[in-house]
Amino acid sequence: MLTFFDPMFLWALAAAAVPLLLHLLQRRKTVRVLFPTLRFLKLAERRSASRIRLENLLLWLVRTLLIVVLALAFAAPVLRNSAAAKWAGSNRRDIVLVFDVSYSMGYETGRGTVMDVAKEAALELLNSLAPDDRVCIYLTGVDKPVPLIEKPTSDHALVLRLLREIQWQPETSAIEPALSLAHFNLSQQKELGRDREYFLLTDGQSLPWRNKVAAASLPPIMDADGGRDAAAVFRKEKLFILAAGVALPENTWIASATVTPVTLLERQTARAEIMLGRVGNSRDITLALDIDGMEDVTRAVTLNADAPTTVEIPVPELPEGLHLLRFRITPDALPVDDSFIVPLRVIRKLPAAVSGSDTRFLRAALDPSSTRDTVTTLSPDELGSANLDDIGTVFLADAFPLSGQAQLALEAFVRRGGALAVFPGGFTTPQHYASWALLPAGVRDIQRIPVDEALRALHRLNRDDGIFENFRFPRGVIPTVALKRTLVFDSLREDTETILSAGDDLPFLLMRREGLGKVFAFSVSADREWSTFPLTAFFVPIVHQVLRSSAVSAPATVQEVLGRELTPFEEFSASRERDESFLDTALAHDLETWSGFEDTTVVRTPEELMITLDIARKGKSLAEIFLWGALLLALVEFWLSNRTLRQPTHSTNALASRKGN
Numbered sequence: 064m065l066t067f068f069d070p071m072f073l074w075a076l077a078a079a080a081v082p083l084l085l086h087l088l089q090r091r092k093t094v095r096v097l098f099p100t101l102r103f104l105k106l107a108e109r110r111s112a113s114r115i116r117l118e119n120l121l122l123w124l125v126r127t128l129l130i131v132v133l134a135l136a137f138a139a140p141v142l143r144n145s146a147a148a149k150w151a152g153s154n155r156r157d158i159v160l161v162f163d164v165s166y167s168m169g170y171e172t173g174r175g176t177v178m179d180v181a182k183e184a185a186l187e188l189l190n191s192l193a194p195d196d197r198v199c200i201y202l203t204g205v206d207k208p209v210p211l212i213e214k215p216t217s218d219h220a221l222v223l224r225l226l227r228e229i230q231w232q233p234e235t236s237a238i239e240p241a242l243s244l245a246h247f248n249l250s251q252q253k254e255l256g257r258d259r260e261y262f263l264l265t266d267g268q269s270l271p272w273r274n275k276v277a278a279a280s281l282p283p284i285m286d287a288d289g290g291r292d293a294a295a296v297f298r299k300e301k302l303f304i305l306a307a308g309v310a311l312p313e314n315t316w317i318a319s320a321t322v323t324p325v326t327l328l329e330r331q332t333a334r335a336e337i338m339l340g341r342v343g344n345s346r347d348i349t350l351a352l353d354i355d356g357m358e359d360v361t362r363a364v365t366l367n368a369d370a371p372t373t374v375e376i377p378v379p380e381l382p383e384g385l386h387l388l389r390f391r392i393t394p395d396a397l398p399v400d401d402s403f404i405v406p407l408r409v410i411r412k413l414p415a416a417v418s419g420s421d422t423r424f425l426r427a428a429l430d431p432s433s434t435r436d437t438v439t440t441l442s443p444d445e446l447g448s449a450n451l452d453d454i455g456t457v458f459l460a461d462a463f464p465l466s467g468q469a470q471l472a473l474e475a476f477v478r479r480g481g482a483l484a485v486f487p488g489g490f491t492t493p494q495h496y497a498s499w500a501l502l503p504a505g506v507r508d509i510q511r512i513p514v515d516e517a518l519r520a521l522h523r524l525n526r527d528d529g530i531f532e533n534f535r536f537p538r539g540v541i542p543t544v545a546l547k548r549t550l551v552f553d554s555l556r557e558d559t560e561t562i563l564s565a566g567d568d569l570p571f572l573l574m575r576r577e578g579l580g581k582v583f584a585f586s587v588s589a590d591r592e593w594s595t596f597p598l599t600a601f602f603v604p605i606v607h608q609v610l611r612s613s614a615v616s617a618p619a620t621v622q623e624v625l626g627r628e629l630t631p632f633e634e635f636s637a638s639r640e641r642d643e644s645f646l647d648t649a650l651a652h653d654l655e656t657w658s659g660f661e662d663t664t665v666v667r668t669p670e671e672l673m674i675t676l677d678i679a680r681k682g683k684s685l686a687e688i689f690l691w692g693a694l695l696l697a698l699v700e701f702w703l704s705n706r707t708l709r710q711p712t713h714s715t716n717a718l719a720s721r722k723g724n
Contacts (some may be wrong), residue, residue: 067637068179068544070138070619071519072134072135072137072138072139072498072667073134073135073138075130075137075138076130076131076134076135076630077132078130078134079127079131079134080129082123082126082127082130083123087452092624104367106465108616113369114119118703118706121646121680121703122700122703122704125688125696125699125700125703126700128696129182129628129693129696129697130337132689132696133689133693135689136686136689136690136692137686138692139686140665140685140686140689146466153278154194154195154257154258155193155195155197155247155256155257155258155678156192156196156197156257156258156259156260157196157197157198157199157215157257157258157259157260158183158188158192158197158198158199158215158253158260158262159198159199159200159201159215159245159246159259159260159261159262160188160198160199160200160201160226160262160264160688161202161203161238161245161261161262161263161264162181162200162201162202162203162229162235162243162265163203163263163264163265163266163271164178164183164202164203164204164229164230164231164232164236165203165232165234165236165268165270165271165643166231166232166233166234166235166399166400166635166643167233167266167268167270167643168181168265168266169399170266170308170309170312170314170396170397170646171396171397171398172307172308172309172396176231177231177266177308178229178230178231178343179224180305180307180668180669181264181265181305181307182226182227182229182264184264184305184307184669184672184673185226185262185264186226186724187669187672187673188262188672188673188676189219189222189223189226191676192219192674194217194219195217196217196361197215197216197217197257198212198215198216198217198219198222199212199214199215199216199245199248199249200212200222200225200226200229200239201241201244201245202229202236203236203237203238203240203241203271204236205234205235205236205237205274206240207240208237208240208241208245209246210226210244210245210250211229212225213248214248214252215249215252217438228630229567232631233234233399233631233632233634233635234617234631234635234640235270235274235640235642235643236271236274237261237271237274237469238265238271238272238274239272239657239659241715242261242302242658242659243370243659245261246261248299248300259300259301260300260301260303261298261300261301261302261303261660261674262302262303262304262305263302263303263304263305263658264305264307264716265304265306265307265308266306266307266308266648267304267306267307267308267310267648267649267654268643268646268647268648268649268651269647269648269649269653270642270643270645270647271643272649272654272657281638294555295304296466298659298660298661299488299660299661299662300660300662301660301662301663301664301679302658302660302662302663302664303663303664303666303672303675303676303679304654304655304663304664304665304666305666305667305668305669306648306649306651306654306665306666306667307667307668307669308646309396309648310398310648310667311343311648312342312343312397312648313342313343313344313346313395313396313646314340314341314342314343314395314396314397314644314645314646315339315340315341315342315343315348315392315393315395315401315402316339316340316345316392316400316401316641316644317337317338317340317342317367317390317391317392317400317401317402317403318338318339318371318639318641318644319337319338319403319643320335320337320338320388320390320403320405320641320709321335321336321405321601322334322335322378322388322405322407323335323336323604323607324603324604324607325407325607325608325610326408326410326413326607326610326611326618327378327380327407327409327410327412327609328382328409328410328411328412328437329383329409329410329411330380330429331380331409331430331431331555332377332378332380333377333378333407334375334376334377334378335375335376335377335378335390335405336351336373336374336375336479336501337350337373337374337375337376337390337403338371338372338373339364339366339371339372339373339374339392340367340371340641340644340645341366341367341369341370341371341372342369342644342645342646342647343368343369344368345365345366345367345368346365346366347363347364347365347366348363348364348392348393349361349362349363349364349392349393350362350364350368350374350376350390350391350392350568351390351391351392351437352376352378352388352389352390352420353388353389353390353391354379354386354387354388354389354646355386355387355390356387359379359443360376360377360379362374362376364392375674378407380707381409382409383409383410384408384409384623385406385407385408385409385619386406386407386408386409386624387404387405387406387407387621387624387625388404388405388406388407388519388635389402389403389404389405390402390403390404390405391403395609397644397646399632400635400641400644402636403636403637404621404633404636405637405638406618406619406620406621406623406624406637407618407619408618408619410724411437412437412438412439413430413437413438413610414454414455414456414613415429415431415438415439415454415455415456415457415458415599416438416439416440416441416449416451416454416456416457416458417429417439417440417441417457417458417460417608418440418441418442418443418446418457418458418459418460418462419458419459419460419486419488420444420460420461420462420483420488420489420490421460421461421588421589422440422458422460422589423590424591424597424602425438425458425460425486425606426438428597428602428603428606428607429607429610431603433524435606439454443459443463443465443466443469444466444469446465446466446469446472446473447464447466447468447469447471447472448468448472449472451472451476451481451715454476454481454483454624455481455482455610456481456483456484456610456612456613457473457481457482457483457484458484458486458589458606458609459483459484459485459486460486460488460588460589460590461486461487461488461489461490461491461588461589462485462488463487463488463490463491463492463495464490464495465495465499467703468480468497470501473501474501474577476580477501477578477580477581477582478577478578478579478580479575479578479579479580480578480579480610480613481580481613482580482581482582482583482609482610482613482701483501483580483581483582483583483665484582484583484585484606484609485502485582485583485584485585486585486587486588486589487509487550487586487587487588487593488588488589488590488593489584489588489592491506491509491550492509493505493507493508493509495508496550496553496584497553498643500556500580500648501575501577501582502554502575503551503552503555503556503559503573503574503575503582503583503584504554504556504559504573504584504585505552505553505554505556505655505689506550506551506552506553507551507552508550508551509548509549509550509551509555510548510549510550510551511547512546512547512548512549514540516546516692517545517546517547518543518544518545518546519543519544519545519546519565519566519569519571520541520542520543520565520566520705521542521543521544521563521564521565521571521601522563522564522566522567523562523563524560524561524562524563524564525560542599542601543599544565544571544587544594544595544596544599545594546565546587546593546594547592547593547594547596548587548592548593549565549569549586549587549594550584550586550587551591552570552573552586554585555567555573556575556577557576558575558577559574559575560573560574560575561573561575562574562583563605565586569586570586571585571586571587572584572585572586572605581612581613583609583612586675589685598719621634621636621637642673651665653655664679
């Protein structure tokens with residue numbers, strides 16, 4: 064729809080009649096040339112008359128068109144996008160601002176963080192509104208959207224104050240549910256005569272579009288995965304997406320940090336394994352370890368391009384107590400993920416007890432230094448009367464048969480939060496497992512494994528089991544064990560799951576929950592008689608994973624070390640939820656598709672947003688195009704005029720040439 068900002072200039076179109084009047088009033092000038100005869104002049108006149116009339120007509124048309132184009136240019140023509148739109152600025156508006164507050168919005172650009180750029184754009188939008196235009200604000204969230212201003216308000220001072228307070232959060236987010244909630248709430252507003260405009264202010268990363276939220280936080284048109292319901296129609300309103308992030312971002316982050324062993328003894332060294340993520344080209348950085356606020360270890364690291372890099376550094380001996388280990392890397396454009404904190408508890412004596420006929424390998428695994436008696440050793444007969452209040456995990460290594468009193472004491476120990484790990488041995492029979500209901504399963508048989516089938520790889524069957532959730536086998540180690548004999552478990556009892564399997568079909572480690580505690584059952588012994596398991600590099604970390612599973616042996620927490628509630632940024636520093644650190648900028652076409660709006664425009668800068676918005680509201684100005692057209696017509700008119708003025712001279716010269724011949 065074509066409209067004009069200054070229609071008064073359209074009266075100048077009447078001037079288009081002036082060239083016509085001038086051409087009608089113009090008298091043709093006759094050039095008198097003295098010749099002995101007039102036959103040559105009459106011949107030239109007949110040949111040039113038709114051409115002169117055509118050139119005069121073209122000259123008149125060009126001059127008329129020039130005046131028309133100039134008049135239209137000064138009338139400021141505008142091409143409106145909507146045929147329903149009347150005059151620019153005449154419609155009242157409801158504006159919806161949806162802010163992506165995920166931590167990738169903290170990425171540093173040349174004009175501040177991406178969040179700073181988004182807020183700058185929002186302030187410009189606010190300044191462009193009329194006093195009766197209304198605004199509402201929504202923030203994305205990892206669990207559910209946050210309506211900062213749920214219903215549209217014309218209190219621009221309130222909107223301005225809240226805009227300035229918006230900050231990115233050290234968490235990921237979900238964009239689609241926030242857009243859906245904002246659209247649903249605004250659709251409940253019944254006031255007519257208002258244009259609705261939606262603005263999504265984000266950095267353009269893909270992950271927030273894929274994240275899911277709880278179904279309870281969604282409006283009726285949304286499904287439980289955070290996507291649109293199949294029956295829901297696309298939204299008809301206009302959506303502007305400001306994807307203010309860097310087109311090709313680079314980032315390095317600490318994806319995880321694990322200290323082994325997790326329960327450290329006094330004067331015992333440990334090792335830390337740090338997983339570094341990288342988006343971008345290869346880069347050299349420095350990895351540092353601070354212990355209790357003091358820098359202790361630094362290491363130069365060369366990162367692979369667009370790939371993770373694993374680094375191991377030693378953790379020195381520490382005194383008894385709680386310690387805070389902070390791993391940090393060279394700062395980059397996204398500093399929030401450049402550090403990772405790990406709490407560590409250092410103790411004098413392990414909260415563990417071993418019992419059975421051969422516990423050498425277990426004691427060595429629990430305390431590799433073996434410098435002093437740090438593990439409690441009990442005979443099977445002492446289990447019924449021993450005080451287990453300070454014990455978190457009891458390891459039984461070929462301890463059967465157990466007395467009834469010992470079984471009752473261990474059952475009470477498990478129910479109040481302890482962990483019990485059972486290894487078979489030479490004295491073990493299937494009847495021992497069948498008669499004790501506390502164990503995860505009965506035993507059908509003790510099977511000898513042929514030599515050609517002995518080598519088995521260990522597999523984790525459930526990576527969310529809670530026991531080995533953050534567990535990784537030592538670097539460079541293939542978890543393989545050679546079996547000589549093994550228990551063949553019967554059907555699993557209630558609340559039992561298989562944690563590890565040897566090969567694809569042989570359960571290796573079972574776990575059953577009982578009360579507040581857990582019971583583990585290994586299919587091989589804790590010595591070399593049944594397998595090579597105690598000799599492998601992963602025997603120690605698996606034993607320590609079992610050790611830490613009890614309530615007493617639970618690892619220290621950051622809150623426990625600091626002695627106070629954590630800030631959101633401190634919680635993030637101790638979190639492994641860093642998927643958004645992998646910066647993956649979405650294409651404009653993808654953002655348009657994911658948005659669910661029929662009319663979506665993606666821009667990259669606040670300036671581009673305001674220009675695009677101005678065109679959408681007022682239309683595209685054609686004045687510049689008309690002025691360029693006027694300039695072109697003026698050049699054509701100048702050329703035609705000069706050509707017409709030269710015609711008499713050309714005719715005279717032609718006649719003279721003929722006469723000479």
